[in-house]
Amino acid sequence: MNGNSTNGHTNGHNGTNGKAKIDINMPIAITGISTRFPGGADTPEALWRMISKGKSAWSKVPEDRFALDAFYHPDPDRNGAMNVAGGHFLDEDIASFDAPFFGISRNEAKAMDPQQRLQLESAYEALENAGISIDQASGTKTSVHIGVFNKDYADIMCRDPETGPLYQATGNGQSILSNRISYFFNLKGPSVTVDTACSSSLVGLHLAVQGLRMGEVEQAIVGGTNLIFSPDIMVAMSLLGFLSPDGRAYAFDHRAKGYARGGGIATLVLKPLDKAVRDGDPIRAVIRGTGVNSDGRTAGITLPNGDAQAELIREVYTNADLDPAETGYFEAHGTGTQAGDPMEAGAIHRVFTADRQRSSPLYLGSIKTNIGHLEGASGLAGVVKAVLCLEKGQIPPNINFEKQNERLDLEAWNIKVPTELTQWPADVPRRASVNSFGYGGTNAHVVLDGYDATQHEMRTIDTDIDQRLFVFSAGHQEAASSLFTRMASYLRDIPTSNHARLLQQLAYTLSQRRSQLSHRMAISASSIAELIDTLENGKLTLVKSQRVSRLGLVFTGQGAQTAQMGVGLMYQYGVFADSLNLAGAALKNIGCTWDLVEELSKDAETSLVNEPLYSQPLCTAVQIALVDLLRSWDVQPTAVTGHSSGEIAAAYAAGALSHEAAMIAAYYRGVASSKLAADSSVNGGMAAVGLSPDEVQGYLAKLTSGKLVIACYNAPYNVTLSGDIPALDELESLLQDTGVFFRRLKVPVAYHSHHMQQIAEVYRKSLESLPRPEASDSDVQFFSSVTGTLTPISELNAEYWVRNMTSPVQFTSSLKSMCLGLKSDGKRLTRGNKMNVQMLVEVGPHSALAGPIKSILKDPSFSSKAQLPYTSCLVRKQDPLSAVQKAAGDLFMNGYAVNLAHINEPIDGPCPRVLSDLPPYSWNHSQRYWHESRISKNYRLRDQPRKDLIGAPASDWNPTEPRWRGFIRLSELPWIKVTR
Structure with a gap:
C-alpha cells in the first residue's frame, strides 16, 4: 500500500532526543476520532445526529449473529438460555473486511477475529481524521492501547478444534489486537491490549496519557472493541442477572433492570497539546486528567464500591488542580442497574455538588441508553460523546428516562438528567467528566476540557487563489463511486458563507493530511459548485498509480x-510571474524595445x-x-x-x-x-503532410516549380515540409485527390x-x-x-x-x-x-x-x-490555471511525488485548518472472511430452542440422523419430581 505524502507535518517523527521531559499535568489533545457504533453511527457526526435527536440504536439480534429464538427464554435462571430480547448491534456485515488494503491474505483474514479487522480499519480512520498519513505515522514513537472484553470468534473456533485455521493463534490472540496496528503502521511505541472488562478502553486511555506525560511516546492510538455474534457470553451474563431483559438501558431510571449490550469500535488519537498546536492538528478536546483505581474488597467481586469511585474522581481533580464545581456535564458509566446507578450517582454527588450553586446543576447522562453498553469500548464511547458535547456546546437528551430510580435524590443532589437537547450552562467552563467501571472492580476516570481553536488558530493567508487542486485516493478502484458521492454530499451541506475558506481547507486536508494511496483522482476547481458538479457528473474513475519517478x-x-x-x-503563482519579469528584463538588457509582459497580456485583436x-x-x-x-x-x-x-x-x-x-x-x-x-524577394512557407518520410520523397521528386524539403520529422506518418511557395502550391495539387492530409501552416x-x-x-x-x-x-x-x-x-x-x-x-x-x-x-x-x-x-x-x-x-x-x-x-x-493544475493532477495520479502544497498554497505561511468532519475512507467490503465449522454453525444458528425433555439439537448432527442433547433439572421441571 502506497501512502506517500508530501507535506512537512512532523507528528513528532523519529523519537525523542535526549532525556524525556516529564510533565504530570501536561494537557493532552484528542486529535482524531473514529467510531463504528450501532444505529449507523459510523462517524462522530452521525453519532451526534443520533444522540442529539434522542434516538436509540436498539434492535433485535440480527439473524447472522445468532439465532435468538433458539436461545431465548424468559426465565433468567434457565441454563443455556438468555432472557434478553435484543440489544445494540453494528449495522454492517462484520465478516466484511478490506484485507488487501492491509496486505493480508485471504487465509489469514479468515482466521482473524473481526474485532482485529475492524479495529485496524478504525485505527486508519482515526489517523486520517487526525490528519496523519500512513507515511507520517510510520516509524514514530506512537503507542497503541486497545481495550477488549469479548472473544466471540475464538469461542467459535474452539468449539471444533480440529478444524481450526492455520493463523488461529495470531488471529485470535488478544495481544494481537494492539500489536497488529503497531505492525501495519510501523509504530515504535508500547503496544498493549487491555482487559479490565468494561473499563478496558478508558484504562487504555489512562495508560496512553501516562506515556505521553512521561515523555515515553510522542503520540498514542487508543481504541476499544466489542462485537457480539456468539450467544455464549449473553447466556453467561443472563444467568448472573446482569442484563436488561428487553435489551434496553434505563440509566438512572426506575425501570433499571440490568445493562443493555452493544457492539462497536472506537479509536482516538492523542498528542501533547503543545505539539498538536505546533503541527496544526485538529484538536477536538483536551484531556486534563485521568486516573485508575480498584474497588478492593466489596460484598462481591462484581459489586461496585461508591467510596472508591468518589475517591478516584476526587484524586483526578486534585492532581489536575481543577474545581469539580466548574464541571458542567458528567458522562456516567450509567449501565442501568439497580445496584450500580445509585452507587455511582451518590459518588458523583459527594464530589461535585457539595459546593455547587443551586442555579447551576450538574448534568448527568449515559450514552449507553442510545447505543448500549459497548463493554470493552464503552469508556471511549463515553469520551466521544463528551467530546461532541464540548464541541457543540450542547448536551443531548438521556433517553429511556421517565422517572428517577427510587434510590436516587437527584433534585436534592443538584443533579439533572436532561430529557431534551440542552445548551451548555453559560456559567461554567466547557468541562466534562467520564466514568468507566469494570465488573471486576477496576475504575477509570477522565476529565476533558473543550478547546477554543481561536486561541491558537493559524491565520489563513489571503493568497487570492482562484483555482485549487483537490486530490482523492483509495486502495481500490471500487471506492470511486462511494468516495465521490460521499464527498459531494458533504459539500452540499456546507453553508454558502463558508465556501471560500472551505475550499482552502479541503484542498489542504486532502493533499497534505491524508494518505495518498494507489488509486487516484485529481480535480481542479475554483468553487464548491464546480467541484460538486465534477464529482457528481464527471464520470470519474480512479487511476491506478504507476509510481512514476522518471x-x-x-x-x-x-x-x-x-x-x-x-x-x-501570473496572478496565482508568483514563481511564474517572477520568471516572466526576469525574461523581460533580459530582453531589455540587450536592447529590446517592447515589454514582454505587456505584449503577452494583449488580447487576440492587438x-x-x-x-x-x-x-x-x-x-x-x-x-x-x-x-x-x-x-x-x-x-x-x-x-x-x-x-x-x-x-x-x-x-x-x-x-x-x-x-x-x-x-x-x-x-x-x-x-x-x-x-x-x-x-x-523570399517567398517561403510550410505545410503539414500525412505521409511517411519515404512516401513524401516520391512526391518531392516530381516537383518542377520550386524546392521543398522535409523540415520536421514529427511522427512516422507526419512530416512538415518547408520551402518555396510555388512548390507548396504544386504539391497541394498533386495530393488533392489522394486523400492525403495536407494543411498549410500560418508562418511567414x-x-x-x-x-x-x-x-x-x-x-x-x-x-x-x-x-x-x-x-x-x-x-x-x-x-x-x-x-x-x-x-x-x-x-x-x-x-x-x-x-x-x-x-x-x-x-x-x-x-x-x-x-x-x-x-x-x-x-x-x-x-x-x-x-x-x-x-x-x-x-x-x-x-x-x-x-x-x-x-x-x-x-x-x-x-x-x-x-x-x-x-x-x-x-x-x-483556462491556464485549470490546464496546469490538470497536468499536476495527472502527475499525482500516475504516482509522481508532485508537491501538492506548493500548488495550492504558493505563498509560504501558516497552514489552513484540517477538516476533521470529512467522510472517512471508503473501504472495499465486497469480500467476506469467515471461518466456522459445521458444528459451530449448527449451534450458533440452530433453528430450534432447547425442549424440556429432549433438550436441543446436538451440534454434530444431520437431518438424516437427528440427535438431541439436554439435561433434566428439577429446578426447571419441578413437575417431574416424584412424591413418595
Whole structure:
C-alpha cells in the first residue's frame, strides 16, 4: 500500500532526543476520532445526529449473529438460555473486511477475529481524521492501547478444534489486537491490549496519557472493541442477572433492570497539546486528567464500591488542580442497574455538588441508553460523546428516562438528567467528566476540557487563489463511486458563507493530511459548485498509480503560440510571474524595445504573438516560466527534448542555458526570422503532410516549380515540409485527390529549409556574446532534435543554435531515443526493456505534440506495455490555471511525488485548518472472511430452542440422523419430581 505524502507535518517523527521531559499535568489533545457504533453511527457526526435527536440504536439480534429464538427464554435462571430480547448491534456485515488494503491474505483474514479487522480499519480512520498519513505515522514513537472484553470468534473456533485455521493463534490472540496496528503502521511505541472488562478502553486511555506525560511516546492510538455474534457470553451474563431483559438501558431510571449490550469500535488519537498546536492538528478536546483505581474488597467481586469511585474522581481533580464545581456535564458509566446507578450517582454527588450553586446543576447522562453498553469500548464511547458535547456546546437528551430510580435524590443532589437537547450552562467552563467501571472492580476516570481553536488558530493567508487542486485516493478502484458521492454530499451541506475558506481547507486536508494511496483522482476547481458538479457528473474513475519517478519533458516548437498564453498563471503563482519579469528584463538588457509582459497580456485583436520577432521570445519565456513553476512543485525531469525552437527552453531545463542566455537565443532567432519575413524577394512557407518520410520523397521528386524539403520529422506518418511557395502550391495539387492530409501552416517564413541559410550568419553573429555552456551539476539528459540522439550539454553552443534553426527537426528520433534511453551509438542507458522515462509532460502554449507523440509510441520498438502517460501544461482555449493544475493532477495520479502544497498554497505561511468532519475512507467490503465449522454453525444458528425433555439439537448432527442433547433439572421441571 502506497501512502506517500508530501507535506512537512512532523507528528513528532523519529523519537525523542535526549532525556524525556516529564510533565504530570501536561494537557493532552484528542486529535482524531473514529467510531463504528450501532444505529449507523459510523462517524462522530452521525453519532451526534443520533444522540442529539434522542434516538436509540436498539434492535433485535440480527439473524447472522445468532439465532435468538433458539436461545431465548424468559426465565433468567434457565441454563443455556438468555432472557434478553435484543440489544445494540453494528449495522454492517462484520465478516466484511478490506484485507488487501492491509496486505493480508485471504487465509489469514479468515482466521482473524473481526474485532482485529475492524479495529485496524478504525485505527486508519482515526489517523486520517487526525490528519496523519500512513507515511507520517510510520516509524514514530506512537503507542497503541486497545481495550477488549469479548472473544466471540475464538469461542467459535474452539468449539471444533480440529478444524481450526492455520493463523488461529495470531488471529485470535488478544495481544494481537494492539500489536497488529503497531505492525501495519510501523509504530515504535508500547503496544498493549487491555482487559479490565468494561473499563478496558478508558484504562487504555489512562495508560496512553501516562506515556505521553512521561515523555515515553510522542503520540498514542487508543481504541476499544466489542462485537457480539456468539450467544455464549449473553447466556453467561443472563444467568448472573446482569442484563436488561428487553435489551434496553434505563440509566438512572426506575425501570433499571440490568445493562443493555452493544457492539462497536472506537479509536482516538492523542498528542501533547503543545505539539498538536505546533503541527496544526485538529484538536477536538483536551484531556486534563485521568486516573485508575480498584474497588478492593466489596460484598462481591462484581459489586461496585461508591467510596472508591468518589475517591478516584476526587484524586483526578486534585492532581489536575481543577474545581469539580466548574464541571458542567458528567458522562456516567450509567449501565442501568439497580445496584450500580445509585452507587455511582451518590459518588458523583459527594464530589461535585457539595459546593455547587443551586442555579447551576450538574448534568448527568449515559450514552449507553442510545447505543448500549459497548463493554470493552464503552469508556471511549463515553469520551466521544463528551467530546461532541464540548464541541457543540450542547448536551443531548438521556433517553429511556421517565422517572428517577427510587434510590436516587437527584433534585436534592443538584443533579439533572436532561430529557431534551440542552445548551451548555453559560456559567461554567466547557468541562466534562467520564466514568468507566469494570465488573471486576477496576475504575477509570477522565476529565476533558473543550478547546477554543481561536486561541491558537493559524491565520489563513489571503493568497487570492482562484483555482485549487483537490486530490482523492483509495486502495481500490471500487471506492470511486462511494468516495465521490460521499464527498459531494458533504459539500452540499456546507453553508454558502463558508465556501471560500472551505475550499482552502479541503484542498489542504486532502493533499497534505491524508494518505495518498494507489488509486487516484485529481480535480481542479475554483468553487464548491464546480467541484460538486465534477464529482457528481464527471464520470470519474480512479487511476491506478504507476509510481512514476522518471519524467521526460517535451518542449513545443513554433506555431502553437496564442495571445495571452499562460498569462493567467501570473496572478496565482508568483514563481511564474517572477520568471516572466526576469525574461523581460533580459530582453531589455540587450536592447529590446517592447515589454514582454505587456505584449503577452494583449488580447487576440492587438497581440503580435504570431510575428516571428515576438513569437520566438514570448514562447520561450512562457516555457521557461512553466519550467520554473514545475520546479517549485518539485517536478524535475530525467530527460528533455524539444521540437524546433522548443529546444531553447529544453536546454534551460537541462541546465545548459541560463535564463538570460535562453532569452538571448530566442530573441535573436526571432529578429533574424523577422528580417527574412520582411524580405519580399523570399517567398517561403510550410505545410503539414500525412505521409511517411519515404512516401513524401516520391512526391518531392516530381516537383518542377520550386524546392521543398522535409523540415520536421514529427511522427512516422507526419512530416512538415518547408520551402518555396510555388512548390507548396504544386504539391497541394498533386495530393488533392489522394486523400492525403495536407494543411498549410500560418508562418511567414520557411523554417528549417534552405531559406534559413540566408539568415544563418546574421543569427550566428548575434550569438557571439551568448555565454558558452558551462560545466553543470545537472544530470538531466538532453535529447537533441537536431541530431535525434542524446547530446552532451557542452555541445549546445552558438553554432548548435544556428543548426537548430537551419537543420531538419528530427523529433521522431529524439523522442524515441529519450523514451528508450538510446545513446548516440544505439546502446541503451537502461537495462533490459526498462523505459528511460515513465511519463511525458509537454511544456508549451498548447498540446501540439500530443498526436505525434501518440503516433511515435506506437512504433514496434516500443513494448505494448510501454505506452507512456502524457499530459500538457497548457491547452489552447483552456483556462491556464485549470490546464496546469490538470497536468499536476495527472502527475499525482500516475504516482509522481508532485508537491501538492506548493500548488495550492504558493505563498509560504501558516497552514489552513484540517477538516476533521470529512467522510472517512471508503473501504472495499465486497469480500467476506469467515471461518466456522459445521458444528459451530449448527449451534450458533440452530433453528430450534432447547425442549424440556429432549433438550436441543446436538451440534454434530444431520437431518438424516437427528440427535438431541439436554439435561433434566428439577429446578426447571419441578413437575417431574416424584412424591413418595
